[in-house]
Amino acid sequence: MSQQWIYTLVFFAWLAGAAAFVLGLHQMNSPATARNGNRLSAGGMTVAVLATLIYLITRTGGLSGIGFAIIAIGFLIGGGLGLYMARTVKMTAMPQLVSLFNAVGGGAAALVAVDDYVKIVGQPEQTVSTTIFVVLGAVIGCITFSGSLIASGKLQGLIPGKPIIFPGSRILTIVLAVFTVLGFLGLVLASAGTLSISSAVSIIILGLIVVAALVFGVTMVLPIGGADMPVVISLLNSFTGTAAAMAGFVINNPVLIISGALVGASGGILTKLMADAMNRSIANIMVGGFGGGEGTMAAVGGAEGGTVREIGVDDAAIQLAYAQKVIVVPGYGLAVAQAQHAVRELAELLEARGVEVSYAIHPVAGRMPGHMNVLLAEANVPYPQLREMEEVNPEFSRTDVALVVGANDVTNPAARSNPSSPIYGMPILDVDQAKSIVVIKRSMGRGYAGIDNELYTNPKTGMLFADAKDGLAQLTAAVKGL
């Protein structure tokens, strides 16, 4: 078969792969088809990669031994690592892993761009357009690389989650930006021939730009609170897509351009959706300083003038044990305390006593979308007990005890009543409708939004101050004791 025809077939394979990515994403919009969608997408990827391999082997000159070795070994090592991590990671640690994969993706895009530049610098192929794409690819790729690593570290707890703002960070950012732009211009002018710099110098400049971009990625993510990381990761994800597209322009390969642009755009939309879900704006998130700044609630019974009623473990146990209907409201605290198993135990015990128990799942409870679903699924909570917000809200009024475990903002009535509140307008769980409310948390500490919660000063509410896990364990013991 002629070169041409092989390339044609390879091209079609690439196109088919890209189409599979699109249809896969489409299916991932709805839970029923999401899993197939992901597999379709994976299939497309396999086709695209195999086609590339065939192309490299069959083209004139073929694939050098070293080339093949690099490809094979590189793939095995990288693929092996990825597979291992993906298999072994705990469900709740997945976001930081995704961020890690995003980082290496961005890094790879940057490397492709840089490597190509090293080849063409000084050669006729070094056109203005190529140079532009090289620099864009390198810069965006490096920003994602370092930025995603920081984001991953924050979620993993390797780096403190709270916003880190060191003196002069603003200035530093500006300096970096200015330098990058100048270097960019220099290289472009050089490629246009208006400016004559030796190849060596050009490469050094590109190197410095790379370093600047890496530092920039760090300074960009550090000041952002850990709770906002899901959004940041999504944004960086869209960056990586763009970087991949740029790399595609550099080596002028359609499948990279298509897939990259696809992720760049869809990732952007998705980021907006995520920000909306916890009603924040992307800009507002990126300036940072928000979230993780969880102070402690004003003087007990300050704001609303109500007073806080503490409740003992035994009282709480009795309330629960003799209730008809109990709704558990899990929140971020449950995740922090890894109390998912403890809560299931208590729930099963209550059910054994004939109490009707269900869990009220707020879409943005916790720190990542679906956080509570993941946690409770991990603890094998029977799925029919998990109830969507819209579905469960009407039931609170018929509920004897609402057991709030480490949830705060998602139960804050201010979202309904107080227009000046930062979370005003966010749909919440109508916990305050329940006949009586038991809240397990360690203190009067604030939640993600860093605001007071009048639920705690509600006369119907009894506060059980404890770490979620311990508190639940104590309750279980107490109920057993009855």
Added chain:
Amino acid sequence: MSQQWIYTLVFFAWLAGAAAFVLGLHQMNSPATARNGNRLSAGGMTVAVLATLIYLITRTGGLSGIGFAIIAIGFLIGGGLGLYMARTVKMTAMPQLVSLFNAVGGGAAALVAVDDYVKIVGQPEQTVSTTIFVVLGAVIGCITFSGSLIASGKLQGLIPGKPIIFPGSRILTIVLAVFTVLGFLGLVLASAGTLSISSAVSIIILGLIVVAALVFGVTMVLPIGGADMPVVISLLNSFTGTAAAMAGFVINNPVLIISGALVGASGGILTKLMADAMNRSIANIMVGGFGGGEGTMAAVGGAEGGTVREIGVDDAAIQLAYAQKVIVVPGYGLAVAQAQHAVRELAELLEARGVEVSYAIHPVAGRMPGHMNVLLAEANVPYPQLREMEEVNPEFSRTDVALVVGANDVTNPAARSNPSSPIYGMPILDVDQAKSIVVIKRSMGRGYAGIDNELYTNPKTGMLFADAKDGLAQLTAAVKGL
């Protein structure tokens, strides 16, 4: 500015135009933004056309006087005609006009393809791929041209709406298809050089293929009932898009390829949506024979064993005049009788007497989506009186008189109760819930679906046999007389 740069700018203009088409279609998905969407799309078209003109004038060689004359005069004539027809057409005649525009669009695509072939035949440019695209463009374009004309004629009543099946049409269709395929192969082989035919012969073959395609378009649409035309037009619309894309390949122009493919795909999806709305399958529609075959209902009071109660104009007038709440249910009959003004008069009269009147609009009442809205808007019915199906259905139980004017299928309880009915599962207006029902229609004639309607044998129902317009006029007179 160099040739190259001008072309680059023109290319960007084309791209911008195509993007405007996409965003325009996107906005046309929702009523609030639809109108802007259409204008955005029109803007994109203007940009694309102007850019093309500039390109032709500025490129080396420039635009010959004749060329310019053809473009200018052709545009003025065509545009003028289009503008005039679009401005003067009655709202209810719009579908056939759209079909007409669709026809000429398909024709234009075919002409572009053929013209190019005439130029390149026998030349080196006559590659296999070009030949393929030429034939596809010509065939698809011609099918849409003749097919859309027939569809338009059926809706306009120039051609009888009922399915026309003449003896041997099946065979004819097959013969045409076979011939087209053979001719196609011949031309392709010729272009490949495997077969040597003179240019003249090739052109003659193409001409015969064109004729065959034109005839095929006719035989394809004739057997389909007039009521299904909206769906057929939508399908042909998607064909035209494909033809335009093929023409784009022939003259290798990106904006034609993009826009054509865009319409081809979106038109296809839209066709499916339309078929679903009146729960039919596209295939089932294309084989034809359905619709327009409106027989007369079995022996009065046959099927359900109930008997039909006729009601006099005066009785009906009294019922209406002394009712608290009346809901008017307009249907295809109202459109046929052009009774929209008559119905508004009656409604206003009743309101003057303090009766609460509203109109129940079924999404597929009439013969085109939105048919009833168009009609009643034309008669200046105050918009708040028009009620969506979902919105109005609960109210029938609180309604004294439901006045059904020329509606049949959309009121047929069989859709709810009788699984064997062809319309089973289609959401209907719950007219039978009203305290009493008055139906104005000419006879016991069936509707589009050609099935009996037990509503008419419902003891609560009084049948007022008359043409919708006359019947309503008589009612108005009678009410005035009270």
Added chain:
Amino acid sequence: MSTDLLNALAIFVLAILVGFEVISKVPATLHTPLMSGANSIHGIVLVGGMLIAAEADNALSYLLAFIAMVFGAANVVGGYVVTDRMLQMFRKKPTVAKAGSETAPAATDKG
């Protein structure tokens, strides 16, 4: 195949994907306007007509190009105008947007 052709095919496929994705759940009353809107878009063959008109160099070509221009222009101009008229029916509902708003006719058109 030539890279040009391959790129053209890639563009074709992508445009098809856009077309599939761009139509979402549309209220039935918008079907006709949407069809009409798409119908105007393929009037882009007008551009094709202009290009062949500029290339034309013999009677036949002149004729074909001329007819193509007339047809294309009618499709474009007529298509957009008639669509716009259809859409005059849809005015945003005064009250909060709801299903109802999807068939809000502006009682303006004397057809």
Added chain:
Amino acid sequence: MSTDLLNALAIFVLAILVGFEVISKVPATLHTPLMSGANSIHGIVLVGGMLIAAEADNALSYLLAFIAMVFGAANVVGGYVVTDRMLQMFRKKPTVAKAGSETAPAATDKG
């Protein structure tokens, strides 16, 4: 610009449009899996890595290409596997589909 570049840009723009249209209203619980799914897709740079690896002819290029391969492969393989694990949570609701079904976790994953 060269026609090749222009075509590439057209492809780029169209792919962006597809990206915009393909994401519709997604339930919040699907945000993370969807992000993860998109994340795997840009692992396509792996193909870029392969192409430069094949071109490599000096130590530096070898190194860069190798790292690119490792990174790209990790992104692809890891990305798809972890996404699939996330999606194990979503099983179709036994009862008729409704909002609820959007967070139906299959109580299977031991994390």
